Amino acid sequence: MTPTQSDAETLRDRIAAELARTRARTAGLTDAVDDDDLTRQHSPLMSPLVWDLAHVGNQEELWLVRDVGGREPVRRDIDDLYDAFKQPRRDRPALPLLPPREARAYVATVRDKVHDLLDQVRFTDRPLVADGFAFGMIVQHEQQHDETMLATHQLRSGPPVLAAPPPPEPTVRVGGEVLVPAGPFTMGTSTDPWALDNERPAHTVDLPAYLIDAAPVTNGRYREFIADGGYDDPRWWSPAGWAHRQAEALSAPMHWRRDGDGWAYRRFGRWDPVRDDEPVVHVCFHEAEAFATWAGRRLPTEAEWEKAARWDPATGRSRRYPWGDDEPTAAHANLDQRHLWPAPVGAYPAGASSLGVHQLIGDVWEWTSTTFRGHPGFTAFPYREYSEVFFGDDYRVLRGGSFGTDRAACRGTFRNWDYPIRRQIFSGFRCARDARPEER
Numbered sequence: 064m065t066p067t068q069s070d071a072e073t074l075r076d077r078i079a080a081e082l083a084r085t086r087a088r089t090a091g092l093t094d095a096v097d098d099d100d101l102t103r104q105h106s107p108l109m110s111p112l113v114w115d116l117a118h119v120g121n122q123e124e125l126w127l128v129r130d131v132g133g134r135e136p137v138r139r140d141i142d143d144l145y146d147a148f149k150q151p152r153r154d155r156p157a158l159p160l161l162p163p164r165e166a167r168a169y170v171a172t173v174r175d176k177v178h179d180l181l182d183q184v185r186f187t188d189r190p191l192v193a194d195g196f197a198f199g200m201i202v203q204h205e206q207q208h209d210e211t212m213l214a215t216h217q218l219r220s221g222p223p224v225l226a227a228p229p230p231p232e233p234t235v236r237v238g239g240e241v242l243v244p245a246g247p248f249t250m251g252t253s254t255d256p257w258a259l260d261n262e263r264p265a266h267t268v269d270l271p272a273y274l275i276d277a278a279p280v281t282n283g284r285y286r287e288f289i290a291d292g293g294y295d296d297p298r299w300w301s302p303a304g305w306a307h308r309q310a311e312a313l314s315a316p317m318h319w320r321r322d323g324d325g326w327a328y329r330r331f332g333r334w335d336p337v338r339d340d341e342p343v344v345h346v347c348f349h350e351a352e353a354f355a356t357w358a359g360r361r362l363p364t365e366a367e368w369e370k371a372a373r374w375d376p377a378t379g380r381s382r383r384y385p386w387g388d389d390e391p392t393a394a395h396a397n398l399d400q401r402h403l404w405p406a407p408v409g410a411y412p413a414g415a416s417s418l419g420v421h422q423l424i425g426d427v428w429e430w431t432s433t434t435f436r437g438h439p440g441f442t443a444f445p446y447r448e449y450s451e452v453f454f455g456d457d458y459r460v461l462r463g464g465s466f467g468t469d470r471a472a473c474r475g476t477f478r479n480w481d482y483p484i485r486r487q488i489f490s491g492f493r494c495a496r497d498a499r500p501e502e503r
Contacts (some may be wrong), residue, residue, distance in 0.1 A: 081199075082177070089209055109215045110153060113161070119204065127173075127198065131198075138352070210472075213489075213491065217318070222332055243371050255476065272502070282328075289315055301353075308349065308353075311484075316439070320334075327447065342426050343491050359495060362432040364431055368423075387419075426465060428488060433459065435453055
């Protein structure tokens, strides 16, 4: 067997393993509830779980079965039903969706055909299949929908159906700020084989010196903002943020309620006391920005976040992850839905960046102040609807992943985006500020 053939077989094995691991997660999220729950819309912000299930199968059919494999369609008649651009989430419950049994049969049929073509595909035929990109894109797409389905589970009512062990306890004390020196760094990537189009290409960004929080903002610190009347003082809010805070009567993070003199937080059907050393989660961009202003700080730009996460001052290069280039393990970060809430600050010292910034990957998606745009030299690939149609001022960038993000869909260059009013996602933040002359 030639080295090229050996590399191809290794890649096939990796793809098959990632497809299987991802589908097992999808099955766990959909098998945990009955058919009524699967077809119910738990929030107008979210699809019925059964829509997500068939949608991931339809995307797999479109890209792998039909495009990569050149095979006959399995179900061309349902393409429009599961087109996310043609069917707004609020309207999906009224569509003639595949019922649960039929949806499961459909995704299984598609997967059988994918396994068949995986044995035959050559990874050198065209850019779509080079290094297995199309398969990696589908893995990441399904994992992204799995995180969306996990957020739907958080919104559903009724008894708990998901369980996981608690995240690890802190092993180091983490606090304060970290200085990031002025200078250039490489942002984005041109070499990561499964990186998506909005992560590309690699380019140099030169930043002035700044300081960034060593850890995400915690519940305890956020409770100080609440106790100080932060939700009632328009000084801390942008005009758009204050209008949203008033319109929605925001007074605390989503899923919080008063509990005697303190607060409780509902996590997947269970109420627990708010723990002060956990990163705050389920806050929108406007809340994060208001807190930062109240604290005399600001949200980091996306470039500042990425430099703090990836730049290695010893070598001048940008790492794939804060800790280096090795794939994430359970010691590095709270990923892969191993746990169902953020880990306390200080729980992952092995995942710290070379500058000493902690928990940049996993736990909570972190809001940045940056609107969503393509990197300089951006090229849409393989379709405009993944990234380019969202570019503009409507969306803010989030970075780092959450406890519900899978390692296949998370790296130091990975970019997420959402409307600044959204907080059903597993979103938190950390603060930054410009360095003073004596600090540089």
